[in-house]
């Protein structure tokens with residue numbers, strides 16, 4: 001299941017989006033342009049504030065997760081901010 005998710009290519013990201021910030025490629029393997037039919041929620045065009053809040057909650061354990069709790073621990077607030085802004089700017 002995880003392997004299958006990871007194979008979703010970052011190349012499927014919406015064209016014309018600005019270059020992803022550092023670390024974003026660690027997300028786009030799972031949170032790609034087309035997440036339909038998978039358990040991964042889409043982040044495209046989402047309010048960056050919501051993405052940042054979710055990442056904080058995953059990190060401190062207040063939000064249940066299968067994988068995001070571990071992933072969130074590997075990113076600083078600044079990195080998450082940049083990634084969230086980038087996802088938010090992509091038109092779904």
Ligand code: HEC
Nearest residue numbers: 026027030039040041051054055065066067068069071083
């Ligand atoms: C291994 C696949 C995978 C990777 C890599 C990954 N995610 Fe996730 N993400 C998920 C899954 C699955 C969920 C659903 C919650 C869970 O089960 O952990 C999720 C949920 C989320 C949510 C909550 C969205 C919502 O609508 O509820 C956010 C925000 C998020 N991820 C951000 C990120 C960011 C930012 C990165 C990169 C730093 C990232 N994810 C990397 C699989 C992944």
